[in-house]
Amino acid sequence: xxxxxxxxxxxxxxxxxxxxxxxxxxxxxxxxxxxxxxxxxxxxxxxxxxxxxxxxxxxxxxxxxxxxxxxxxxxxxxxxxxxxxxxxxxxxxxxxxxxxxxxxxxxxxxxxxxxxxxxxxxxxxxxxxxxxxxxxxxxxxxxxxxxxxxxxxxxxxxxxxxxxxxxxxxxxxxxxxxxxxxxxxxxxxxxxxxxxxxxxxxxxxxxxxxxxxxxxxxxxxxxxxxxxxxxxxxxxxxxxxxxxxxxxxxxxxxxxxxxxxxxxxxxxxxxxxxxxxxxxxxxxxxxxxxxxxxxxxxxxxxxxxxxxxxxxxxxxxxxxxxxxxxxxxxxxxxxxxxxxxxxxxxxxxxxxxxxxxxxxxxxxxxxxxxxxxxxxxxxxxxxxxxxxxxxxxxxxxxxxxxxxxxxxxxxxxxxxxxxxxxxxxxxxxxxxxxxxxxxxxxxxxxxxxxxxxxxxxxxxxxxxxxx
Numbered sequence: 166x167x168x169x170x171x172x173x174x175x176x177x178x179x180x181x182x183x184x185x186x187x188x189x190x191x192x193x194x195x196x197x198x199x200x201x202x203x204x205x206x207x208x209x210x211x212x213x214x215x216x217x218x219x220x221x222x223x224x225x226x227x228x229x230x231x232x233x234x235x236x237x238x239x240x241x242x243x244x245x246x247x248x249x250x251x252x253x254x255x256x257x258x259x260x261x262x263x264x265x266x267x268x269x270x271x272x273x274x275x276x277x278x279x280x281x282x283x284x285x286x287x288x289x290x291x292x293x294x295x296x297x298x299x300x301x302x303x304x305x306x307x308x309x310x311x312x313x314x315x316x317x318x319x320x321x322x323x324x325x326x327x328x329x330x331x332x333x334x335x336x337x338x339x340x341x342x343x344x345x346x347x348x349x350x351x352x353x354x355x356x357x358x359x360x361x362x363x364x365x366x367x368x369x370x371x372x373x374x375x376x377x378x379x380x381x382x383x384x385x386x387x388x389x390x391x392x393x394x395x396x397x398x399x400x401x402x403x404x405x406x407x408x409x410x411x412x413x414x415x416x417x418x419x420x421x422x423x424x425x426x427x428x429x430x431x432x433x434x435x436x437x438x439x440x441x442x443x444x445x446x447x448x449x450x451x452x453x454x455x456x457x458x459x460x461x462x463x464x465x466x467x468x469x470x471x472x473x474x475x476x477x478x479x480x481x482x483x484x485x486x487x488x489x490x491x492x493x494x495x496x497x498x499x500x501x502x503x504x505x506x507x508x509x510x511x512x513x514x515x516x517x518x519x520x521x522x523x524x525x526x527x528x529x530x531x532x533x534x535x536x537x538x539x540x541x542x543x544x545x546x547x548x549x550x551x552x553x554x555x556x557x558x559x560x561x562x563x564x565x566x567x568x569x570x571x572x573x574x575x576x577x578x579x580x581x582x583x584x585x586x587x588x589x590x591x592x593x594x595x596x597x598x599x600x601x602x603x604x605x606x607x608x609x610x611x612x613x614x615x616x617x618x619x620x621x622x623x624x625x626x627x628x629x630x631x632x
Contacts, residue, residue, distance in 0.1 A: 186421025187269025199259025315342030
């Protein structure tokens with residue numbers, strides 16, 4: 166029998182231990198997070214290049230006019246702060262004094278610290294906490310505490326939290342609102358797999374969360390500071406032995422995928438329709454993201470095209486050496502690109518199939534693409550506005566030189582372009598569509614039968630039953 170949930174004390178009030186995951190670019194906004202808070206939980210506004218609105222309530226398109234990447238980056242920061250502030254104010258109004266409103270930022274997004282400061286300077290009094298992952302956000306605690314706001318780091322191991330705690334968080338322990346354990350094999354979006362972990366060998370989250378609690382206890386953090394289980398959470402009855410478990414201390418649960426299919430969810434109808442048609446295994450844990458992190462998304466034609474592009478790839482050397490005895494003379498005329506005989510024959514086949522453009526990568530390989538896709542890649546790289554602190558696709562880095570010092574990587578993609586497009590009605594087959602690995606449950610869960618789409622309030626009520 167499902168034990169049921171008890172409220173937790175957060176930001177000075179009792180709330181349900183249910184947190185809405187703050188999803189990327191405009192996949193979570195004021196409507197969904199405000200409704201989640203109004204239902205008694207913790208709603209999370211995504212402060213990652215969020216939408217802002219004109220006086221009539223229409224979304225202001227994020228169009229970049231500047232000639233240089235650095236200048237476009239400044240435009241991006243302005244858009245991001247304005248959008249986050251607008252979203253928080255609107256969410257706070259919908260919540261109507263109930264629950265709590267958090268914001269979510271990615272530490273590796275371009276201008277993250279400036280955006281966080283700019284947002285909290287204006288609406289810090291309306292924000293209960295800041296969740297932050299995608300990197301090691303050492304300065305998160307310092308920034309949040311300076312505005313009297315809780316911080317909730319998103320990590321995927323006790324080891325990562327120990328490093329954060331020792332270096333920074335132990336200096337302001339009173340503002341630690343919770344620690345979010347995001348399962349790197351099950352969560353949607355970017356995942357915190359380390360180099361020592363096998364993406365093909367998922368680990369049981371229980372011992373990893375138990376280890377995290379042990380690390381927290383070693384740091385003197387009381388058990389009533391919750392660990393938030395995120396990634397793979399669908400039915401709470403499946404997590405019954407985690408609730409009121411003295412080994413784990415206070416536990417809360419984050420839902421990122423289930424809130425996508427609600428009436429208040431801001432994602433377009435086409436995205437919602439796709440979610441109900443997924444089968445188990447349709448979510449791919451991949452390494453195409455320009456961040457360099459693993460991430461999980463629907464294996465749609467967009468991702469399949471990236472997989473195919475990387476398969477059309479051969480190693481080369483600048484001199485004839487070892488097995489590299491053939492020149493790519495049919496595609497890279499006048500340049501010394503030497504490949505093996507087997508690679509030469511593969512490349513010749515791709516060339517004859519229409520993939521006539523050989524694009525260099527940072528790893529001494531070339532990939533083969535059509536002229537049309539080559540032009541798209543080059544334009545997207547040229548249009549970069551610095552949405553990440555460092556981007557493998559465009560070779561942008563948020564430093565004085567604005568360069569990673571490496572070649573731009575054509576095997577990746579412009580993540581800002583595709584996430585903005587799909588969030589605002591773009592083709593779900595031609596864009597990145599983030600989702601957690603439990604998304605196939607939409608098609609099996611009787612709650613969604615006959616095309617039923619719940620309100621956020623109905624979803625929160627349903628979750629509390631264990632189903």
